[in-house]
Amino acid sequence: MTVAILFLSLFLLLALRVPVAFALAGSSLLAIMYDGQVPEIVILHQMVGGVDSFPLLSVPFFVLAGAIMNSSGITHRIFDFANALVGWLRGGLGHVNVSASIIFAGMSGAAVADAGGLGAIEIKAMRKRGYDADFSVGLTAASSTIGPIIPPSLPLIIYGVMASASIGQLFAAGLIPGLLMAFALMIMVAWYAKKRQYPKEASLSLPNIAKTAKTAFLSLMTPVIIIFGILLGIFTATEAAIAAAVYALFLGGIVYRSISWRSLTKICMDTIETTSIIMLIVGAAAAFSWVLTSQRVTEDFTQWMLTLTNNKVIILLLITLILFIVGCFMETIAAITILTPILLPVAVSLGIDPVHFGIVMILNLMIGLLTPPVGLVLYVLSRVSNVPFEQCAKATLPFLVPLVIVLFLVIFIPQLSMWLPTMIYG
Structure with missing residues (x-):
């Protein structure tokens, strides 16, 4: 009965539009009050313990770095470089859209930041060149999901x-699956461009590539510093986040001089607000997970799943279905914090590596960002493009196909996600 109260109260609070963090903490409190075995103060202890984690220190710094990048004109430099690099292909701005997202992914680690920052620039440029609104919005939405897969990634930090x-x-x-997502989207761009006769932006010009690369060079060094710094063991993910924030501040405040004290104050306040929301969700989810564990829900769910089948591929497909449904209705961070303690033991019991499972989980939830009724990326793009939400959702549907194909490739071929970690970490 305690478990029933836990989940029923959670769903009721979410249906009443109570913020996710308060819904998680409130349902946990109600459950232990009904159980009567432990004092209510335990919920507060579990919440504090949930955020008392060294890797979580990276969250505010990555959020800050992404906000500075968006406010200092760095996104324009990235777009211009990507345009020089792949704009000469048919449907050039479509390829630029995807390429710019790959580069920006190495800076922000968040799909919403990509959609809100690069998305506004990309959609405006594509409209000027005569691209259809559905193609522009749909592709921008799909390409923004590359951000949380290619490092650094806020969802991967929370999952970790x-x-x-x-x-x-x-x-x-996440590196190879992220690049596969980009490659799949670029194949679809090429197909659309041929079908609709979208234009090339310019002929291939090595001097132009060199010029835009020079202009964007310092900006392009951000993902290099982050990714190679972590992979080569120069610093941890947390230290990389600090380095990214300091470097972004150096570029925006000293090199480009595009950030004033007033704008920096606003950026910092926005970062505090975003980080506070994330930490509240993580802390509340830690309490929720503790209740699940104390009531043996995770063990019982694992045993129930294993009675259905012990085939790891089928289990992953069932979990994929669960994640897809949840992703349609729940924000990514909340879904990760709630579902990881429930689903991960099932995967581990079948010998599925937690790292591989994490990539599968984040890929699933990224697709959820593009599906109504929640679809945060769709809401952001609807705002920056002045396209109705329903039209954004419809325009994005065809672009889910390449993303789902990559998801299944990662599920059926674990080496796509595990080869690089094995090579680097042994």
Whole structure:
């Protein structure tokens, strides 16, 4: 009965539009009050313990770095470089859209930051060149999901904390699947461009590539510093986040001089607000997970799943279905914190590596960002493009196909995500 109260109260609070953090903490409190075995103060202890984690220190710094990048004109430099690099292909701005997301992914680690920052620039440029609104919005939405897969990645950091997995290995595991997502989207861009006769932006010009690369060079060094710094063991993911924030501040405040004290104050306040929301969710989810564990829900769920089948591929497909449904209705960080303690033991019991499972989980939830009724990326793009939410959702549907194909490739071929971590970490 305690478990029933836990989940029923959670769903009721979410249905009443109570913020996720308060819904998680409130349902946990109600459950232990009904159980009567432990004092209510335990919930507060579990929440504090949940955020008392060294890797979580990276969250505010990555959020700050992404916000500075968006506010200092760095996104424009990235877009211009990507345009020079791949704009000469048919449907050039579509390829630029994807390429710019790959580069920006190595800076922000968040799909919403990509959609809100690069998305506004990309959609405006594509509209000027005569691209259809559905193509522009749909592709921008789909390409923004590359951000949380290619390192650094806020969702992977949260998953790593919840799963006690190596953040460095998770970052390494996301690199190849992220590039596969980009490649799949570019194939679809080429197909659309041929079908609709989209234009090339310019002929291939090595001097232009060199010029834009020179202009964007310092900006392009950000993902290099982050990714190679972590993979080569120069610093941890947390230290990389600090380095990224300091470097972004150096570029925006000293090199480009595009950030004033007033704008920096606003950036810092926005960072505090975003970080506070994330930490509240993580802390509340830690309390929720503790209740699940104390009531043996995770063990019982694992045993129930294993009675259905012990085939790891089928189990992963069932989990994929669960994650897809949840992703349609729940924000990514909340879904990770709630579902990791429940689903990960099932995967581990079948010999599925927690790192591989993490990539599968984040890929699933990224697709959820593109599906109504929640679809945060769709809401952001609807705002920056002045396209109705329903039209954004419809425009994004065809672009889910390449993302789902990559998801299944990662499920059926674990080496796609595990080869690089194995090579680097042994």
